[in-house]
Amino acid sequence: MENEDFLKALRAGKIDPVYLFLGPAALLMGEAWNKLLAALLPKDVGRFNGERLQARETDPSDLIARLAVIPMFGGRRTIMVENVEAWGKAPLSAVENFVPRIPSSACLVLTASGRKSIEALARAVEAKGKIVTFRSPGEREAPRWLIERARQMGKNLSPKAAFLLVETAGTDLQTLASELDKICTFAGDKDSIEPEDILEAAGSHRTFSAFDLLDHIKARQADKALLALRSLVLAGEQPLKILSTLAWQIRIVWQVKDGLRQSIPESQLAKRVGAHPFVVKKAGEQAARFSDAYLYRVMEAVGRTDIAMKSTGTSPVLLLEDLVLNLARTD
Secondary structure, rough: OOOOHHHHHHHHOOOEEEEEEEEEOOHHHHHHHHHHHHHOOOOOOOHHHHHEEHHHHHEEEEEHOOOOOOOOOOOOEEEEEEEEOOOOHHHHHEEEEEEHOOOOOOEEEEOOOOOOHHHHHHHHHHOOEEEEOOOOOOOOHHHHHHHHHHHHOOOEOOOOHHHHHHHOOOOHHHHHHHHHHHHHHHOOOEEEEEEHHHHHHHHOOOOOOOHHHHHHHHHHOEEEEEEEEHHHOOOOHHHHHHHHHHHHHHHHHHHHHHHHOOOOOHHHHHHOOOOHHHHHHHHHHHHHHHHHHHHHHHHOOOHHHHHHHHOOOOOOHHHHHHHHHHHHHOO
């Protein structure tokens, strides 16, 4: 069962006694859990009957005892235990044996990143309830997810704005949700959110932009480049996001540079690359100063730093600083 099917079943009032939430999308699991609570429990008692626990901090015998207690104020005793792969063989076996006899007054939700180490438990859940798969959206699906989330927040996020947000923030749902929350707050009473709103919101909490960072790098102003980088970090930007924004910017500069060679007007280039006219204008200014060879070297260096961030224990901030210093010394 996919997440969408689970939500449809909830709306239809079809609720199983036990679920296993599988996948990497913890944010979606949390949202599904909240909707399950809303469907199962009276509004005035939900906070008493709904518990969210971590497996490594939960003794299965205590969990089973809690689920056996009939709620005093109605509804069902509803508990979610996250990351059950953290349990050892004995705890997993205890919960597996309990699942077939879970009382009708209870609803148990278990979460795991995959089935590999909990196959027996998964089979027990499948026989009594449902396994729900939660998939993180890719680059194509993420904008649609953002648009729907914005709609639930009372905002109309345009497709272009959604694509820009994914380009600059990546596809991690937690990061996207956080960025969207900031942007909706920044938008205030405004109903519609366009690319310029995202750019303005981003600029509102940064002393320097990624454009300035690249300008300083090209001008061999290592001190100013480092200052720009540290300003972004102090503003709360994650190192991997800064790196992905820099990579996105270089791709835009390259596309604009190629378009200008073909004498394509900036207005048409904006549509072609899917970027706001402001971004294209700034990229056009940089395109005149950056050679193809330079952009290629920068992109290669960014790629190496990306791999290092994801595969070594070195501080991401230190890796970014090394990148900036090395690029500022490169022609």
